[in-house]
Amino acid sequence: MNTSPRLQDRVAVVTGSTQGIGLIIAQALAAAGAKIVICSRSESAVEAACSQLEAAKHQVFGLPCDVADPEQVENLAQQTLERFGQIDVWFNNASVNRYFGPALDLPIDHWHEVINTNLNGAYYGTMTALRHMLPRDQGKIINMLGAGAQDSPGDSYLSAYATSKAAARRLTLVVAEDYKQTGISVLGMNPGLFSTQLTTKIQPLNDEAHRRMKFLDFGLRWLATSPETIAQTAVRVASDATNGQTGKIYRCWPGFSKTLQREYRRMRKVQPS
Numbered sequence: 001m002n003t004s005p006r007l008q009d010r011v012a013v014v015t016g017s018t019q020g021i022g023l024i025i026a027q028a029l030a031a032a033g034a035k036i037v038i039c040s041r042s043e044s045a046v047e048a049a050c051s052q053l054e055a056a057k058h059q060v061f062g063l064p065c066d067v068a069d070p071e072q073v074e075n076l077a078q079q080t081l082e083r084f085g086q087i088d089v090w091f092n093n094a095s096v097n098r099y100f101g102p103a104l105d106l107p108i109d110h111w112h113e114v115i116n117t118n119l120n121g122a123y124y125g126t127m128t129a130l131r132h133m134l135p136r137d138q139g140k141i142i143n144m145l146g147a148g149a150q151d152s153p154g155d156s157y158l159s160a161y162a163t164s165k166a167a168a169r170r171l172t173l174v175v176a177e178d179y180k181q182t183g184i185s186v187l188g189m190n191p192g193l194f195s196t197q198l199t200t201k202i203q204p205l206n207d208e209a210h211r212r213m214k215f216l217d218f219g220l221r222w223l224a225t226s227p228e229t230i231a232q233t234a235v236r237v238a239s240d241a242t243n244g245q246t247g248k249i250y251r252c253w254p255g256f257s258k259t260l261q262r263e264y265r266r267m268r269k270v271q272p273s
């Protein structure tokens with residue numbers, strides 16, 4: 001990946017970094033010179049991701065961690081400090097979403113899983129990172145958001161996911177305000193659409209949901225962000241380029257045409273049945 005080395009000797013924790021966007025970010029930050037901490041819930045996935053980075057001669061350390069458990073998140077921070085001595089960058093990237101469909105059809109346990117992982121996970125990560133960054137008065141906390149974080153009247157069928165991301169956006173902006181007099185930047189990143197398990201393993205809850213999911217296919221086919229753009233944005237947001245900035249959200253939108261954007265919005269719109 002073509003990123004200039006702007007993170008020499010920085011230590012970056014990336015949650016949910018064993019696949020998809022998190023793995024791209026971990027590889028990009030490593031290529032920019034950072035020491036990387038990999039995490040997801042699966043020990044074998046953590047080992048596989050670490051092996052990939054080690055094969056590229058990067059400094060990496062990994063730990064299974066469920067971001068929905070504050071004790072495991074604190075343990076991740078402690079292990080990072082023991083291994084690398086400091087925490088400079090903390091990416092709250094881990095998220096889940098398995099269903100697409102009307103709110104009443106969404107299994108209640110899935111609602112809790114999504115909120116616990118995407119929102120509470122971002123909260124635990126943000127608080128843990130803050131506690132460890134404040135004594136050094138420096139660091140970047142970056143929350144991975146998404147289209148669901150924005151107000152889009154046409155959005156539907158992603159009630160838990162969109163709610164978790166919208167709340168994570170408010171968390172980012174309000175915590176940024178709380179700590180704006182410090183050297184810590186609390187930032188958001190919106191990767192745009194990118195084909196991963198999150199977008200391809202999503203299950204429609206009824207026929208209508210199945211039909212409407214074509215917007216996602218369309219987006220992933222025509223509007224997808226490139227891995228290079230995700231990598232470059234992540235490195236820039238984590239680097240000194242954002243020193244003194246806080247409460248900002250960085251987007252990786254590809255340069256797609258107005259016609260395509262209009263069509264995408266039309267497809268996402270809920271048609272009354």
Ligand SMILES: NC(=O)C1=CN([C@@H]2O[C@H](COP(=O)(O)OP(=O)(O)OC[C@H]3O[C@@H](n4cnc5c(N)ncnc54)[C@H](O)[C@@H]3O)[C@@H](O)[C@H]2O)C=CC1
Pocket residue numbers: 015016017018019020021022039040041042065066067068092093094095096117121144145146147190191192193194195196197198199
């Ligand atoms: N793929 C896309 O088009 C978009 C993705 N995003 C966001 O980007 C981020 C990455 O998403 P993808 O790479 O697409 O998803 P993915 O499903 O491919 O990867 C998610 C990662 O999070 C990990 N994870 C899930 N639950 C966890 C938990 N409780 N504890 C620790 N790790 C956990 C998974 O093991 C995996 O490594 C997410 O925050 C997602 O909401 C936002 C907008 C669009």
Ligand SMILES: O=C(O)C(=O)C[C@H](O)C(=O)CO
Pocket residue numbers: 097098145146147148158161165192193198199200202216
């Ligand atoms: O911006 C987002 O976030 C997304 O659009 C994600 C997808 O809609 C998705 O597939 C959630 O599972």
